[in-house]
Amino acid sequence: MSSAESSRPSPKLWTARQLVLAAVAVPVVVVAGVLSALFAPVEVTVAVVAALLLVTAACWVGLRGRYRSWSYTERDDDLIVSRGLLIRRLSVVPYGRMQFLDVTAGPVDRWLGLATVQLHTAAASTDACIPGLELVEAQRLRDRLAALGEARSAGL
Secondary structure: OOOOOOEOOOHHHHHHHHHHHHHHHHHHHHHHHHHHHHHOOHHHHHHHHHHHHHHHHHHHHHHHHHHHHOEEEEOOOEEEEEEOOOOOEEEEEEHHHEEEEEEEOOHHHHHHOEEEEEEEEOOHHHOEEEEEEEHHHHHHHHHHHHHHHHHHHOOO
């Protein structure tokens, strides 16, 4: 199957990233705001809360860019994985060079029905992962890549 069309992670991955950011940022902003209000003048409290909100917004923008940068393309002989916000990285993994595949899911991913497919090759620098796939798609991709890897590595 030759596919020139790139696939992207599920929009649920963006939801997961935002939930994790909120789980970290909200308690930090609240605790810092309360402590600052108790022990510092109002101006300091406003500055602290504003600075933390600015950092949170910057993290949100960075996470959004990272989410949008992920894509993968299944071709006849290899898999192309593209990622990176500031430094773009393109990995081309020949099916015959894959040694094994992992499908993993953390607690937030499991809750949202997502998984990550991790491809391992003999050269660590060519390992690639595809995060945020729907579980069914991750299993389909794992099975397809495993079958293609076995078929292509027969001559090695």
